[in-house]
Amino acid sequence: MLGIVYAGQGSQRVGMGQDFYEQYESYKDTIDEATKVVAKVTDIDLAKLSFEGPMEELSKTQYTQPAMVAFAIGVTKLLKEEGITADYTCGLSLGEYSALYEAGALDEATIMELIAKRGKYMAEASEGLDVKMAAVLGMDRETVMECCDKTNGELKGEKIVQAANFNCPGQIVISGDALAVDKASAYLKEAGAKRILPLKVSGPFHTKLMKPAGDKLAKEFSQVDFKEEKSKVIFNCLGREKNQDESVADLLEKQVQSSVYLEDSIKYMKEAGVDTIIEIGPGKAISKFISKTVDDVKVYSIDTVDDFVNTVKELRA
Incomplete structure (x- = not known):
């Protein structure tokens, strides 16, 4: 069985997708249409920023998010043209929207508008915060949670830190107010953490501080008609498929302010019988997470046209 996993924020690069744009008409059409949709929400030329940068602008969350998802949708369409679809799919944070596209729950125009608004709302929620x-x-993870709880207890809710991403065994991301993150980091070093690496991000993503963005997104989702998924989608905030009493809208609202259980999602895929996984997105970060999480799973990564051609060739073989 085949799993497709979509990369998240942080792996973007200037020039991403340009080779696809120049070689595949359907990819070009995807980016051109996405550029039109995103321009109605935010003040960028999506194609120009993706291909030419500058990196400083491309790395702003309100711009990164639509750029990454447009790339993912374009590559997904090329795979579908080759008859390659997922049995199971998921994505890291914003990659979940691409997974929902792959599964047929949302069309590309709706997703591009939603993700442009998501990026905008998350940027707004981060304004003025250290x-x-x-x-x-x-x-x-138990020790990480304990150190975060200890820090939050001492700061009495005035500043917060939370475990934001469970990426793979031995790599967990913490997020929140700078003071709280620094304090928790000190406790984690005392507890034996090998290294603590600051990330180049512009917000306290996947924490309670993103609630204003979640509230705004909930209003957007109330106007969206989510279709039944054709592939099995594993949701970030669950690390599994949703139940009948759980809605996509509620889970996407929760996702923006809750932990991302990527490690659990990959294990869920493996236990379900997935033996091959394709990572879609710039870089190969998720492929590394997968290899550290499960054994005996063949992993492909699609970042460039060469990656795409080689992946299709090997899957057919």
Whole structure:
């Protein structure tokens, strides 16, 4: 069985997708249409920023998010043209929207408008805050949670830190107010963390500080008709498929302010029988997470046209 996993924020690069744009008409059409949709929400030329940068602008969350999702949708359409579709799919944070596109729950125009608004709302929720995100290496999740709880208790809710991403065994991202992240980091070092690496991000993503963005997104989702998924989607805030009493709208609202359980999602895929996974997105960060999480799974990564051609060739073989 095949799993497709979509990359998240942080892996963007200037020039992403330009080779696809120049070689595949359907990819070009995807980016051109996405550029028109995004221009109604925010003040950028999506194609120009993706291909030419500058990186400083491309790395702003309100711009990164639509750029990454447009890339993912374009590559997904090319895979579908080759008859390649997922049995199971998921994405890291904003990648979940691309997974929902792959599964047929949302059309591309709706997704591009939603993700442009998501990026805008998350940027607005971060304005005026002194915040940080940091990757904690070589520490189990129980200890990370304990250090975050200890910090939050001492700061009495005035500043907060939360475990934002469970990427793979030994790599957990914490997020929140800068003071709280620094304090929790000190406790984690005392507890034996190998390294703590600050991340270049512009907001306290996947924490309670994103609630204003979640509230705005909830209003947007109330106007959206989510279709039944054709592929099995594993949701970020669950680490599994949704139940009958759980809605996509509620889970996407929760996702923006809750932990991302990527490690759990990859394990869920493996236990369901997935033996091959394609990562779609710039870089190969998720492929590394997968290899550290499960054994005996073949992993492909699609960042460039060469990656795409080679992946299709190998899957057919």
